Amino acid sequence: MLESEKEIKQHLKEIKRIASKIKDKQGDKTITLMEICGGHTNVIMKYGIRDLLPRNIRLISGPGCPVCVSSQKDIDCMIELAHQGVPVATYGDMLRVPGSKYSLDDARAKYGKVFEVYSTTEVLELKKKHPDIVFFGIGFETTAPMSAFLLKNKVAVYSVHKLVPPAVEILASDKDIKIDGFISPGHVSTIIGRKAYDNIRVPQAVSGFTPERILRGIRVLLELIRDKKMITVNAYPEAVKEEGNVVAQKLLQETFIITDSDWRGLGTLPKSGLEVRDDSLNAKKIYAKILSKVPEPKKTGCRCGEILKGTIGPQECPLYRKSCTPENPVGACMVSEEGSCAIAYRYGK
Amino acid sequence: MKKEFITLAHGSGGKEMEELIESLGISYRGEWKDCDKDSATLRLGEGRLCFTTDSFVVDPIFFPGGDIGHLAFCGTVNDLCVMKAKPLGISLALVIEEGFPAADLEKILSSIKRLSEEYKIPIVTGDTKVMEKGKLDKIIINTSGVGLISKEEKACDEKIALGDKVILSGGLGEHATALLSKRFDFETRITTDSKPLVKEMEAVKGIIRLAKDPTRGGLAAILNEIVSKSSIGIEIVEDDVPAKPEVKKAVEMLGINLYELACEGRMVCIAPEEKADAVVAALKKFNPDACIIGKVVEGDGVSVRTALGSRILPTPSGRIVPRIC
Numbered sequence: 001m002l003e004s005e006k007e008i009k010q011h012l013k014e015i016k017r018i019a020s021k022i023k024d025k026q027g028d029k030t031i032t033l034m035e036i037c038g039g040h041t042n043v044i045m046k047y048g049i050r051d052l053l054p055r056n057i058r059l060i061s062g063p064g065c066p067v068c069v070s071s072q073k074d075i076d077c078m079i080e081l082a083h084q085g086v087p088v089a090t091y092g093d094m095l096r097v098p099g100s101k102y103s104l105d106d107a108r109a110k111y112g113k114v115f116e117v118y119s120t121t122e123v124l125e126l127k128k129k130h131p132d133i134v135f136f137g138i139g140f141e142t143t144a145p146m147s148a149f150l151l152k153n154k155v156a157v158y159s160v161h162k163l164v165p166p167a168v169e170i171l172a173s174d175k176d177i178k179i180d181g182f183i184s185p186g187h188v189s190t191i192i193g194r195k196a197y198d199n200i201r202v203p204q205a206v207s208g209f210t211p212e213r214i215l216r217g218i219r220v221l222l223e224l225i226r227d228k229k230m231i232t233v234n235a236y237p238e239a240v241k242e243e244g245n246v247v248a249q250k251l252l253q254e255t256f257i258i259t260d261s262d263w264r265g266l267g268t269l270p271k272s273g274l275e276v277r278d279d280s281l282n283a284k285k286i287y288a289k290i291l292s293k294v295p296e297p298k299k300t301g302c303r304c305g306e307i308l309k310g311t312i313g314p315q316e317c318p319l320y321r322k323s324c325t326p327e328n329p330v331g332a333c334m335v336s337e338e339g340s341c342a343i344a345y346r347y348g349k
Numbered sequence: 350m351k352k353e354f355i356t357l358a359h360g361s362g363g364k365e366m367e368e369l370i371e372s373l374g375i376s377y378r379g380e381w382k383d384c385d386k387d388s389a390t391l392r393l394g395e396g397r398l399c400f401t402t403d404s405f406v407v408d409p410i411f412f413p414g415g416d417i418g419h420l421a422f423c424g425t426v427n428d429l430c431v432m433k434a435k436p437l438g439i440s441l442a443l444v445i446e447e448g449f450p451a452a453d454l455e456k457i458l459s460s461i462k463r464l465s466e467e468y469k470i471p472i473v474t475g476d477t478k479v480m481e482k483g484k485l486d487k488i489i490i491n492t493s494g495v496g497l498i499s500k501e502e503k504a505c506d507e508k509i510a511l512g513d514k515v516i517l518s519g520g521l522g523e524h525a526t527a528l529l530s531k532r533f534d535f536e537t538r539i540t541t542d543s544k545p546l547v548k549e550m551e552a553v554k555g556i557i558r559l560a561k562d563p564t565r566g567g568l569a570a571i572l573n574e575i576v577s578k579s580s581i582g583i584e585i586v587e588d589d590v591p592a593k594p595e596v597k598k599a600v601e602m603l604g605i606n607l608y609e610l611a612c613e614g615r616m617v618c619i620a621p622e623e624k625a626d627a628v629v630a631a632l633k634k635f636n637p638d639a640c641i642i643g644k645v646v647e648g649d650g651v652s653v654r655t656a657l658g659s660r661i662l663p664t665p666s667g668r669i670v671p672r673i674c
Contacts (some may be wrong), residue, residue, distance in 0.1 A: 005656050039604075048658035081360050091548075109356045118533050118603075211657060326666045347660050 011215035018222040019054040038065030038184035045347045059308030066139035067336035068232035070261045072297040075099035082107040090136035091113040099295045113164025120146040135282040141191040145248040148255040158283035166272035172202040181221040193244025199234035265305025302331035314344040363666040370541035386430040402493040413527040414540025418457035422464045425492040430550040431560045434496030440624040442491040447482040507558040513645040514625035516618045519636035522596040527608035544614035551632040556619040569608040572651040573664040585643030587655045609660035609665040
């Protein structure tokens with residue numbers, strides 16, 4: 001299934017060479033690299049890439065799964081809307097995430113009118129039958145333009161869209177973790193462009209999603225770390241441009257404003273989210289009365305926050321594989337195909 | 350059952366369904382054996398009678414290369430076939446929504462009729478119910494079937510042994526890709542793989558240990574089921590698993606797992622090493638993609654060997670949903 005075994009071997013050879021050079025200079029100090037995107041984590045685990053790297057390189061998984069970072073309160077709010085008879089639509093992955101009592105999947109079984117969509121064009125179809133449909137807009141810069149498209153078509157949106165660069169900036173300055181470099185998300189970068197990372201002074205490699213493209217990213221990162229270059233390199237030129245997708249960026253500016261956003265486990269990060277610009281299409285405003293009655297969720301004991309920051313691995317969470325499994329997830333990281341815990345569970349780590 | 354109500358995951362053929370069935374606590378089986386297999390069996394003279402049932406709900410009901418009727422016939426016939434039984438007859442029960450187009454029903458029934466005549470498996474009894482419009486989504490079909498395992502054939506419960514080969518009768522994921530192309534509106538030349546496995550089983554039943562059809566839960570579910578009651582494992586080789594390039598691209602695009610996708614006309618056989626080539630040769634007459642995909646190894650569970658290393662292939666759980674981005 002691999003497109004290029006030869007390229008993989010070359011990258012691994014180079015990675016070993018550079019890692020040993022860094023070791024000669026720095027001694028046994030571990031080089032910590034974080035992959036931001038859950039799509040990267042999945043491929044890294046699927047192909048066992050961690051085991052192929054030299055010992056002084058550690059890969060940790062970051063907060064890049066759109067489902068995992070959505071806060072429990074927002075899910076409770078959507079469930080409450082469904083409970084009150086408001087039709088809601090969102091992506092399939094989101095339906096399984098547990099809120100305080102139910103998931104949106106459960107809400108559909110109990111209350112109905114919860115719709116799973118793959119593309120936002122399906123929401124336009126649903127709107128014909130359900131004029132007051134609310135779209136639960138989740139994900140990063142990759143999925144936000146699709147919500148923008150709905151706003152342009154006068155569909156109400158409950159936005160929990162999040163922005164990647166502010167999260168990278170905060171993780172890069174977090175003293176608890178000490179990340180030497182970031183494998184930055186390929187899909188997000190097709191929208192925001194390589195230059196969106198320019199203000200973040202840390203080695204970054206925008207990477208694609210096949211094993212050879214991830215290894216290419218790691219190789220580029222090691223070169224940057226070796227040369228002490230605090231810049232972002234586009235290691236995925238097949239898809240990512242310097243400027244990104246300008247049309248999508250303009251659409252986002254027209255329909256959203258940048259706001260502080262609540263990340264599950266990480267708390268409120270400044271200027272890291274997108275809020276609907278037009279109040280008459282902002283479901284949080286339209287249904288403010290219903291939503292104001294949704295209580296703050298209780299703590300579950302789940303250590304999602306630390307897992308999302310990469311300070312602990314899934315196995316160190318007391319709930320992992322015990323009360324938290326893919327069939328009965330407690331934390332969001334166990335729900336999504338891209339969640340660190342679900343991936344670790346799936347690949348038997 | 351931990352849940353206070355039923356969700357779609359309970360019908361997805363994974364762990365949730367197992368838990369649901371267990372929680373029902375149905376334990377009286379009389380003289381019947383193999384009640385946890387594709388068909389239950391009962392001693393009849395010197396042979397064994399096989400009995401199975403299946404309900405079919407699929408959206409859309411028409412898809413490239415087939416329809417719900419085609420599935421309803423093949424599904425039940427194949428549950429008999431993989432037990433090495435000769436299908437004797439099936440029942441056909443229809444639950445139809447009021448207002449359902451007569452022409453669509455005719456199309457569905459003609460699929461069933463055609464297969465029944467071609468494979469000489471009669472439809473011997475049936476039932477029809479109509480429900481008020483809006484109380485049901487279009488149509489549900491149930492088929493049950495009986496078959497006979499002759500005294501010469503051992504039932505499909507032979508033990509697998511170290512070194513045995515795992516053989517797949519054709520490419521993975523074609524039925525799922527055909528369905529997904531309708532669901533997610535993309536064009537493809539791929540058509541469903543739905544077909545009765547009568548002839549395939551006839552050709553190999555004397556030289557294999559056991560067979561299973563990878564329907565719900567796909568290859569991942571059945572391989573795990575095969576090793577779950579033994580203390581040995583199965584290793585498959587990723588590059589050897591046949592799948593058409595269009596199928597591979599479609600699953601990559603949607604972010605779903607090829608090994609968890611349902612086939613409706615494929616079977617996985619386990620055969621002793623020395624007979625594996627003969628099994629492949631026999632199956633290739635029906636599908637050129639048939640090949641050895643792995644073997645029985647020491648250890649437990651199912652693993653996949655890739656060019657870079659090896660990973661675990663767990664039993665699927667939850668429903669299959671596409672990745673967000």
